[in-house]
Amino acid sequence: MSNHNYTRTELYIDGAWVAPIGTDAVEVINPATEQALGSVPGGTDADVDAAVASARRAFDPSIGVTERRERLDAVITAMEKRLPDIAETITSEMGAPVRIAQSVQTQVPLAVARAFADALAAYDFEERIGNSLVVREPYGVVAAITPWNYPLYQVVAKVLPAIAAGCTVVLKPSNEAPLSVFEFVEALEDAGLPPGVVNLVSGPGRVIGERMAAHPDVDFVSFTGSTDVGSRVGELAGKSIKKVALELGGKSANVILDGADLATAVKVGVGNAFLNGGQTCMAWTRMLVPESRYGEALDLIGAAVSKYPVGDPTDPTTRIGPSASQSQYQSVLGFIERAQRDGARLLTGGTEKVRDVGYYVSPTVFADVDPGSELGQEEVFGPVLAVIPYRDADDALAIANGTPYGLSGAVWAADDDTAVAFARQVQTGQLDINGGRYNPAAPFGGYKKSGIGRELGRIGFEEYLQVKSLQLP
Numbered sequence: 001m002s003n004h005n006y007t008r009t010e011l012y013i014d015g016a017w018v019a020p021i022g023t024d025a026v027e028v029i030n031p032a033t034e035q036a037l038g039s040v041p042g043g044t045d046a047d048v049d050a051a052v053a054s055a056r057r058a059f060d061p062s063i064g065v066t067e068r069r070e071r072l073d074a075v076i077t078a079m080e081k082r083l084p085d086i087a088e089t090i091t092s093e094m095g096a097p098v099r100i101a102q103s104v105q106t107q108v109p110l111a112v113a114r115a116f117a118d119a120l121a122a123y124d125f126e127e128r129i130g131n132s133l134v135v136r137e138p139y140g141v142v143a144a145i146t147p148w149n150y151p152l153y154q155v156v157a158k159v160l161p162a163i164a165a166g167c168t169v170v171l172k173p174s175n176e177a178p179l180s181v182f183e184f185v186e187a188l189e190d191a192g193l194p195p196g197v198v199n200l201v202s203g204p205g206r207v208i209g210e211r212m213a214a215h216p217d218v219d220f221v222s223f224t225g226s227t228d229v230g231s232r233v234g235e236l237a238g239k240s241i242k243k244v245a246l247e248l249g250g251k252s253a254n255v256i257l258d259g260a261d262l263a264t265a266v267k268v269g270v271g272n273a274f275l276n277g278g279q280t281c282m283a284w285t286r287m288l289v290p291e292s293r294y295g296e297a298l299d300l301i302g303a304a305v306s307k308y309p310v311g312d313p314t315d316p317t318t319r320i321g322p323s324a325s326q327s328q329y330q331s332v333l334g335f336i337e338r339a340q341r342d343g344a345r346l347l348t349g350g351t352e353k354v355r356d357v358g359y360y361v362s363p364t365v366f367a368d369v370d371p372g373s374e375l376g377q378e379e380v381f382g383p384v385l386a387v388i389p390y391r392d393a394d395d396a397l398a399i400a401n402g403t404p405y406g407l408s409g410a411v412w413a414a415d416d417d418t419a420v421a422f423a424r425q426v427q428t429g430q431l432d433i434n435g436g437r438y439n440p441a442a443p444f445g446g447y448k449k450s451g452i453g454r455e456l457g458r459i460g461f462e463e464y465l466q467v468k469s470l471q472l473p
Contacts, residue, residue, distance in 0.1 A: 004089060004179075006038025011047055011202065012185050014054035015195025021046040026175045026202060031095040031322040031329075032313050032358045038093075040178045043203035048170065048211040051199035055141045055168035056217050058196025063138075063166050069120055072164050074191035076113045079156075082187045083110065086152055086180050094148055094177040095321040095359070097313045100276060108440065109156040112456060115441040119458040120164040125465075131472050136465040138166035139243065140219030143212035145205075145233065146181070147225045148174035148324050149279040149381075155181055157455045158222045159188075159198060165464035169198045170218070172208050176325045205229065213237045220464070223247070224281075227405075227449050234452075245453030245463055247281070247445055249379040250407030253400040254284035257393060257422060259414035260434075262293055263300055268435055269410065270304040270385065274363050277320050278383035279328070282408035282430070282444075285380065286369075287387045288396050294389045298367055301387065302348060308363045308383075310354050320383055322359040329359035332382030339366050339375040344386070371399045379405070393422065401427045406447030410435075429454070 006028070010017040024042030029035070041047075087101040096105050125136045144158040151173065162169045173181035185200045201208055209229075213221050213236035223233045224247040237244045254269040256262060272284045289297040313321035323329040333351050340346055349364025361382050369376050369386040376386055390396040400409065406428040413419035416434055423431045429446045441457035453463050 004085065004183075006092075006179055008038065008040045008179070008182050008202075011041055011043060011051070012189070012198075012200035013047070013051045014057075014199065015193075020044065024203070026178070026204070028093055028176070028179055029325065030092050031324055031326075034326075034357055034359070038179055040182065040202040043201045043208050045207065045211045047201050047203070048208055048215065051170045051201050052141060052212075052215050052217050054196040054199050055170050058194060059138070059140055059168045061138050061166060065120070065125065068164055068166055069117070071191070071193060071197070072117050072120060072160065075160065075163060075188055075193070076110070076117060078187040078190040079113065079184065080110055081190075082183055083107075086183050089180040089183055090151060090177065091313050091321075093179050094151065094324040095313050096276060097315075097318040097321045099316055099319070101313075104276065105150060106152060108438070109153040111440040112153065113156050113160050115457050116160045116164050116461060119441065119461045123458065123461070129469075133470040133472055135468045135470065136462070137468060139464050139466050140167060141217060142167045142169045142464065143215065143218045143221045144169055144171045145209050145212060145221070145223045145225070146171070146173055148176035149276060149281070151177040151180045152184060154224050155184055157460070158224075161461040161464050163193075163197065164461055167220070167464050168196060170212060171198060171200050172205075172212060173200070173202055175202070175204065178202050209233070210236055214239065216240050218242060220245070222453075222463070230451065245455070246451040247453075247455060248407075248449060248451040249405055250281045250283070250446065250450050251286060251377060251379055251403045251405045252282060252284050252407055252409040252428065253286045253288055253426070254410045255288045255396050255400055255412070255422065255426070256290070256297070257396070257411065257413040257418065258290045258292065259418075260412035262297060264435065265412040266297055266300040267304050270301060270308070272410070273385045274308050274320060274383045277323060277361070279324060279381050281379075284408070284410055285385060286376065286399075287385060288390050288399055289387060290396075291389045291391060298347065298387065301365055301385070305348050305363050305365055310360050310362060320363055323361055323382060324359075326359055328381065329361065332361050332380055332384065335375065335378075335380045335382070335384060336361075336364055339369070339373070339384075342370065342373045342375065344369045344373065344375055347387075349383070371402055377403050397422065397425055404449040407445075407450035
């Protein structure tokens, strides 16, 4: 890892690495060692203003589709070359086990990027509706604000469709995992993007993020993060009537209907809940099991959890690394403590220290969780699974829909038709049916407090396009 530059002193604005206006720095901590890994600049309002001005100058709505395709292809090629290094950085800065960093954290973003390229290649920017010619044009300057849990994926899901649409971008990474985003922006530099097409400003969310959301020359804000912060972003953006896309929290239900393959549903469900140490907005953190098979399910869960060792994220056998930060670690432990006080039955895991150093939480499972309790309602963002029994399909549906969120989930049944019929009634943006595989071209986003708008594929790409109607004679 000696080839990495983990002490960053410059921002990327107008096609060049430049010194920030201020002198503040944001320290990046390795959550496995609790030691400083590096730092990035703590930008200021003035840095945001410079980045937005650069993006505004670079925005040219007349750029043709051919040139956009060339830019996108160049970015994908340059990014792919850097994926091994980016994977190492993600392991160091946010604790993703190396097996996850080399697959989900980097290969999924590559698949997502290619899906955007396919969407652009197949997209028809004009259509006739009666006597109207309907055209789609780039939205303009995009403020992209991304979180720490999947740092490369979240950036790719915003920056690449913006480039494909002909927009320009000001990008703010999280403070916990910004270093991999700096390496991604170096790939954009390798790709030869014109100055100002993508700009990078790091720093505190209350400074950088708020200025971006409120900036009068930003046309569209795309934010991924907590529901509380998303609400603030929407409030600030609303004052200047700009478009907002929000991908926020979740409390997704893994509904196992009577007659389903229980062993498979439990095995896959546990894996999904604990992926990336549970630090996944779309994690199936509530497992709903019929009362008639509840005991059997708990036995299967116990056996499945034993296959998720916690350990050093650089060890290829590790499946759960540390929480990404001390604050996240303490937050997860708080949820576990309160769940025990609320009467949930601890099956495995808990708050005992796992390792002497590092922000590690044991994979934790609670049985007999009250659907209305904090653990049954709120996002933990750690390796904590709530198991909830239900009486019948109507009860399962009421529990599945009984939170403020609606981001993801799963339905398992004896046959696909039964699962689909149930899934149609669930108020959530995406559901896996009997283990349906991930599709990087399918739209992703939330109902209710899980967000506004969609990401990925053609529908995610369309978020970055304005629609104009020309009424013809």
